[in-house]
Amino acid sequence: MASLRILLASALACCWLQTTAADTYPVFILAGQSNMEGKADNALLEHQASDPPTAELFAHWRQDGKWIERDDVSIKFLNRQGPLTIGYGSPNKTGLELEFGYAVGEHYQQPVLLIKTAWGGHSLYQKFRPPSAGLPSDEALEKELAQAQQRVRNNNEKRNRNDPLPTMEEIKAEYGVSYRNMMQEVDSTLKNADTLFPALKGKTPEIAGFVWFQGFNDMFGDDAPGEYAQNMKLLIQDVRKAWNKPNLPVVIGALGQNGSAEPSERMKQVQDAQLSMNDVPEFAGNVKTIRTDVLVDKKAEELIDGWQDHVEEWKKVGSDRAYHYYGSPIWYGRIGKALAAEMLKMQQEQ
Template sequence: MSKPVQVYILMGQSNMLGFGNAGGLADACKNKGLYPYLIDEAGDWTVRKDVRFVRVMCSGSGPSKTYNNEWMTIKGNIGPEMGIGHYVGHATKAPVMILKSCIGNRSLGYDLLPPSAEGYAGDPNPAKRPTSGPWYAGVQYDGDIAAAKQVLKELRKHYPGAGKYEVAGFFWWQGDKDFRNVEHAANYEKNLLCLIKSLREDFDSPNAKFVCATLGQTKKGAGGAQGQILEATLNMDGERGKYRDHRGKVASVYSHPLSKGGGSSGHYGGNAETYMNIGQAMGKAMAKLIMNSPGSVPGIDVDELDSPLKRVYKCLVSGKLNEADKSLRPYLAAAGSKKEEQVVHARELNDYLAILVEGSIEAMHGFRESGDFCQLRDELAKNDKSHSGIPAYDSQKETWAADLTTEKAIRAIAIGDKLSAIFAKKERTSPAKFFGLVNDFQKEHPDSFYASRAEAEIAPVRAAIRKVFEEVSALEKLGDLYSKFETIKESRSRFARIPEFDEANERWVAEAKDPGVRKSIAAGKAYLAVFADLAKLNDQLESSSAKNNKITRPSKRAKAEERTMASHLRKLKALAGKLEKLADKHAGGYYGRAARASFQAYTDSKGQTLTDQREK
């Protein structure tokens, strides 16, 4: 097998694990005519020999067990993997492995907390993560990753004949346990962002795609914790979400319209159609991400195409979809006069073209639905050269153009263009001033679509301010007021004129005038001055020792070294004396205690070393 196996890793909790009833699936296929690719002519379950399905499960960091290791087929209850596997199998030219590693009743906010998230209690180095022991924040993440990596380590055992693999993408369907915890629900979005980051890092796959799905019972507009989970999941989407760098890399599936009833807590009543529908949607979303990757058409070897189809291929790769369509229609119309294998390739190219066009149409509908009329306008103008002339696209074009003339759209475009003008100033504006411009925009247009986009732009600054607040609070708790106010001073140049920082800064300025605070700051300054002098003293010792080493006569060199060390120890004693006085003067204070501990360490060393003994 020359090509690396394309691995797609599925994670989540019990609904990703799978409770879709196999009997109900058989009824859906045989009596309702659904999912025809699952049943062969004899009425048996089909077996895909190009897609391998492997399922492993572990509890926390405990040992994992393999439950499935076979070519993709139905062997019992299902999760979304069947729909996922068939779509990515069609979209991927290379062999495919669907690798599921998950267990039920786990939260992203604690059990599955990734290493890049705040509060993770494992070891960021995978090699040092424990394989047994107590439960901790992130233990199930560590366990699921370790179980998946063990499968990949024994690749041939799980994919016969395979030599290499690439982790091409991740699927995530989860959230039931998190909506039961207020804090976990509130942090779900930032933890999802960390999950994407950590998965790519753990599998050394920076370009791997990521698809997540919402809980089936939650409708758009829902409030409370379930609404937070929904919004966080949809915000990941590269086309309609908050994060522009997710475009072409991350997709979200809104699963409520696909669910046949019930809720995530009851595993959707075991309805196999729910699991198949959501799986298909997730697989389709991944296929679009794969197919929209520049430079190639998945599943097609350009060297196997005849000249007309090579031109079609080049048009598709370069984005000239209308030219590809213009060439494919007469080619397929004359299929009877073409070689059979070329007709097969032409149909594959046409299927790929249809997916791209459908993706563009869905994106345009998404822009209109979300209220992003600026994007609708811009994409309509951009697509005019590449899509015009394709019937499926042209049938919608007039509707979109008419949408742009409505009062709602005109007002939204004015707001969106105003935000774009603010964004254009970012490179030549100070961070604080830029934040102020965006913040003012949000206040002026709080209910517009573009308010959330504005928030995404300044969210990193808000996060940096929160980090400063946390650091200041920690230093305050420690009693290290000198470092606290140094941190505040350094932060002013970055965050001055940002309301939430300025509000806190007013309190800090007033606090700094307190005589007790000023005394503590002075103590810190004096303490650190001692250790700044110590650093210089050590440099001098190193320099003098280097000079002494150049003396060739041993007796002369020994005397020089003796003089150097004696001088060094005298000066060291003087610095230690300063610490002793500082300890007496500020007894009970943070730096008084540090000075006392440092002086005691000096005494214990018999006057040979002086070290900083501050509490960290």
């Protein structure tokens, strides 16, 4: 009888778990600056998807010579939303969300939602600054104000204008503005998910992971590189607290625009800060930073120098500058796959 009760209880528990899973769907937040936006030109994607040497890399996204739309993976990127396909990067471009979304879509039986919050040129030191970091020192703020005011004075003199000088309140307001916009975008999307995504209607969202791909602008300025590790740690802690997810899996793509070359001193400083998250004791098993330079598209890397002299050849492999990973669909795709693999690995271990 006791064995029967245990079996019955186990069956009921399994049934409850299956029902709960069916009624929820995982949500992944993809955040960062321009490289999280995505800079691989769609025209280049079209070429590589039909060119024999590279077509196999994109075959899982193609059917009858056209790009598929995954009805089990939805995406919201600022004012755009719909089933995942190409074109959810900067205008007419695609980013790492394509392969990241494909991987998580294949993994889950439930539908998946990606919410991308990315703005080019926004540093962790300033615009993405987490609330618990507070403001920089009064000395640093005074210095920033003086520099901003001098820029306006110079511009007024050069262009015969009379623009007002920035105030300290305006300087302070820029700190954390992208963090706040990110949280607002996530909150608004989840509140309106039933309307935005009919396939998710009646289901409950569950924030399942946070993906961070950012860092270029933190190479500049007196304090940003040195503060990166502390601000990154606080960012993770703050989003977990805001979303009530103490062990939320977090994956970070370290700066990798150096590719096969050695990084500059400042780039290495930010890279090291990002990679140091792998050694934070409280992040063991729930935060992972990957290197993205080792995933470089070497063909694009070979052709970037002097590309003006071989434009037609270059256009078959790249569509942007080195700081945007050459606009290489292959490089962005590898990064998306690698981040997804680490994310899913952490979730399985948890």
